[in-house]
Amino acid sequence: MTTRGQEFLAQFGDSLSMLRGRVTPDAEMEKVTWFRAGGRADALFQPADEADLSAFLKIVPRSVPITVVGIGSNLLVRDGGIRGFVVRLSAKGFGTARAISETRIEAGAATPDKHVSGVAYDAGIGGFHYFHGIPGGIGGAVRMNAGANGTETAERLIEVRALDRDGEVRTLSNAEMGYSYRHSSAPSDLIFVSALLEGYTEEQKTIRASMDAVREHRESVQPVREKTGGSTFKNPEGTSAWKEIDKAGCRGLMIGAAQMSPMHCNFMINTGSASAHDLELLGETVRARVLENSGIKLEWEIKRLGEFRQHAQVQEFLGQLI
Ligand SMILES: Cc1cc2nc3c(=O)[nH]c(=O)nc-3n(C[C@H](O)[C@H](O)[C@H](O)COP(=O)(O)OP(=O)(O)OC[C@H]3O[C@@H](n4cnc5c(N)ncnc54)[C@H](O)[C@@H]3O)c2cc1C
Known part of the structure; x- marks a missing residue:
């Protein structure tokens, strides 16, 4: 067949x-x-x-x-x-990074963020300790404007090399990436292949201390060893997503094997063999409850891709009138 x-x-x-x-x-x-x-x-x-x-x-x-x-x-x-x-x-083909000057790093899009923070440390380049705690790669960081510990990729990016849908090379400056919080308005069909990043000179012992602080903090507040997608929702204006989720009584909420982590309730986790349907249904249940509780419309940070299984659609806010 x-x-x-x-x-x-x-x-x-x-x-x-x-x-x-x-x-x-x-x-x-x-x-x-x-x-x-x-x-x-x-x-x-x-x-x-x-x-x-x-x-x-x-x-x-x-x-x-x-x-x-x-x-x-x-x-x-x-x-x-x-x-x-x-x-x-x-x-x-795309997973190497190297320091090309005292402050600049060139990184292939498949390089893990964590590796880039190590390259920066080796070269005495500060400003990349935040990458030490983000489990994605440079392509995802550039697309998502990944950030943590008060720094985001928009502050470090000089330019990005991409291929467009016709396979032609395009180079986009930081301004052309149209960055905002966890978002870039660069054309969605671009495939980023490498990025030119810039930090600042810093003593290695200071960089190491920042990297250690990032790791220790994460391990104490985030379910980093679980099957998860990181922050499920973006922080709304003036508050944190986790606070609103907590206030709506959704910490630990489960649907099937999908759960809002009891440790960090803006992290959704797959505790066993949750389906994508369980996970998305849980997310929309949380959005509906937060909307009802505080009038806030949480926006997904996690990217949802692909098609629902037949007869298993999940409606935004569970179909509530909004
Ligand atoms: C435990 C945990 C902790 C996390 N903590 C943080 C955090 O502190 N801060 C933070 O910002 N994020 C965090 N995240 C989320 C995630 O790690 C980041 O968003 C990361 O940048 C995604 O990179 P990725 O390579 O995994 O991308 P993917 O998840 O594979 O994709 C994410 C998006 O990027 C696009 N993309 C990926 N590669 C390319 C490319 N080469 N060209 C064009 N588009 C591309 C995809 O199309 C998709 O839209 C966390 C996730 C986990 C699991």
């Missing part, structure tokens, strides 16, 4: 055979996301390097959807899976 993924790939004939990266039909996205939940992508493409990614983008017509993912630490993939291709940059 032909699978959905094989059928999807058949439309490309042998045109994909020239690619050096790996093409996987029916890719299990639960293996990619930190939540360890979600359906299959029609196909996953892991380019070998930038030239390979560019060739892929030129082959695949615009009518075929392409979704890019990073390390998967901020993603909820729905149980019905993702139509079209998912692109995930390989560590081999």
